[in-house]
Amino acid sequence: MSKSERVPVYLDYAATTPADPRVAEKMMTCLTMDGDFGNPASRSHVFGWKADDAVKEARGHVAALINADPREIVFTSGATESDNLAIKGVAHFYKKKGKHIITCKTEHKAVLDTCRQLEREGYEVTYLEVENSGFIDMKVLEDAIRKETILISIMHVNNETGVVQDIAAIGELARSKGVIFHCDAAQSAGKVEIDLEKLKIDLMSFSAHKTYGPKGVGALYVRRKPRIRIEAQMHGGGHERGMRSGTLAVHQIVGMGEAFRVAKEELVAESTRLLALRERLLNGFNDMEEIYINGDLSHHVPGLLNISFNFVEGESLIMALKDIAVSSGSACTSASLEPSYVLRALGREDELAHSSIRFSLGRFTTEADVDYTIELVRQKVEKLRELSPLWEMYKDGVDLSKVQWAAH
Amino acid sequence: MAYSDKVMDHYENPRNVGSFDKDDNAVGTGMVGAPACGDVMKLQIKVSDEGVIEDAKFKTYGCGSAIASSSLLTEWVKGKTLAQASEIKNTEIAEELALPPVKVHCSVLAEDAIKAAVEDYNSKKSS
Numbered sequence: 001m002s003k004s005e006r007v008p009v010y011l012d013y014a015a016t017t018p019a020d021p022r023v024a025e026k027m028m029t030c031l032t033m034d035g036d037f038g039n040p041a042s043r044s045h046v047f048g049w050k051a052d053d054a055v056k057e058a059r060g061h062v063a064a065l066i067n068a069d070p071r072e073i074v075f076t077s078g079a080t081e082s083d084n085l086a087i088k089g090v091a092h093f094y095k096k097k098g099k100h101i102i103t104c105k106t107e108h109k110a111v112l113d114t115c116r117q118l119e120r121e122g123y124e125v126t127y128l129e130v131e132n133s134g135f136i137d138m139k140v141l142e143d144a145i146r147k148e149t150i151l152i153s154i155m156h157v158n159n160e161t162g163v164v165q166d167i168a169a170i171g172e173l174a175r176s177k178g179v180i181f182h183c184d185a186a187q188s189a190g191k192v193e194i195d196l197e198k199l200k201i202d203l204m205s206f207s208a209h210k211t212y213g214p215k216g217v218g219a220l221y222v223r224r225k226p227r228i229r230i231e232a233q234m235h236g237g238g239h240e241r242g243m244r245s246g247t248l249a250v251h252q253i254v255g256m257g258e259a260f261r262v263a264k265e266e267l268v269a270e271s272t273r274l275l276a277l278r279e280r281l282l283n284g285f286n287d288m289e290e291i292y293i294n295g296d297l298s299h300h301v302p303g304l305l306n307i308s309f310n311f312v313e314g315e316s317l318i319m320a321l322k323d324i325a326v327s328s329g330s331a332c333t334s335a336s337l338e339p340s341y342v343l344r345a346l347g348r349e350d351e352l353a354h355s356s357i358r359f360s361l362g363r364f365t366t367e368a369d370v371d372y373t374i375e376l377v378r379q380k381v382e383k384l385r386e387l388s389p390l391w392e393m394y395k396d397g398v399d400l401s402k403v404q405w406a407a408h
Numbered sequence: 409m410a411y412s413d414k415v416m417d418h419y420e421n422p423r424n425v426g427s428f429d430k431d432d433n434a435v436g437t438g439m440v441g442a443p444a445c446g447d448v449m450k451l452q453i454k455v456s457d458e459g460v461i462e463d464a465k466f467k468t469y470g471c472g473s474a475i476a477s478s479s480l481l482t483e484w485v486k487g488k489t490l491a492q493a494s495e496i497k498n499t500e501i502a503e504e505l506a507l508p509p510v511k512v513h514c515s516v517l518a519e520d521a522i523k524a525a526v527e528d529y530n531s532k533k534s535s
Binding site: 312339405 | 411440441442445448450468470471524
């Protein structure tokens, strides 16, 4: 087997990315006595001013990547907090206008669970179905909008399938109906172009650690024109224009700023490179029997590939693939044995959802990594299929959908 | 999730993988589980005229613990009488493999599989 330089090979960039060395270096200048360690809110001395300058610069970089005004950026602890702040913030502020929210079944838990909480507070939430491709049908969305609808929350790029939602169209529709549109862009920032001058998005969530920045920091974009109001969820010193109190984590913010600066600089070149690597990976599997790609690759983030290897159970495959770091949806990370709710929403049968592997490539992935992965996966899938009674039945021509299974 | 060394050993070197002819009168087949639940176990036993299990084979679709449970089971049942094999408890399998609570159902499935195989063999004999 061809040797990759690094074993295990990291192919789980959609879960988190390593910080870019440029990011780590920059962060280290904001921690110690000789660096910008000050509190940006300190107005009375140079330590505070310098820290404030560092934050300003970072805010500028974050805004630049998405073509927004720096004053529209609110720093948070990550995309989960941004989602919470956006959704609860709008719901609480606009509750007199209405108490209906629209989201989608394939959203991240940070959105779904926030919506569940609002349901407990008396709001009504519509969870849209998606098509088998992973896309939302615009007609279905339009029909779901009512007089009382105050918010639509739909993600940009799905974390499990990599499908890119048509947020331009959703934005147009939302704006025309006078409904606020929040979009979770944790998986898309730095991978897909985002231009908030053009897009009619009112609130957008970002994470640093999916884009080669540090964990523990993110941002919420809050549109100024037309002005969007949100009720703060964290109260205190009135930081971030009163929307998110708490002393700014200068080193984290500076890390995110540097990460987004690099992302803007390298977006085009990196997307092209990652798309080629994904094609290489897919070509390596193409002649295998009974493989199914989850999510439509025509509108898709470049570095991600979610495949079901039928008749092989995902967790055992991941165990066999211990020399590459991949994930099987989001299910196996928890104690839950449920197959991915996202793949089920795409209409995948449970058995195919159980057999799925998400490969996510990134900045430090090489061709050698991909070649090694192809060889290893092919070998292990073959081995596990030899072990699989379902594969045997399939090969014997048994229609598995007609078998009466003894439930347990 | 951390697997015990025993699970890893059975998973990486599964014992007695394969199939017997299910129409053979000396063979009992137990197929339990469902693809939708994420595991299916097929256990087959070859039984001598004296009612002793001479050989056993399995195929399993499922997680590492399910594969290890069925692999271990094939080792255990060989040389046992049908009555002895039916007495194997899932708790013994779970204990031997040090399965975490969330994986105990794999051992339950293995116990179901041997019971189903014995039942299948007996029904063939009585018919």
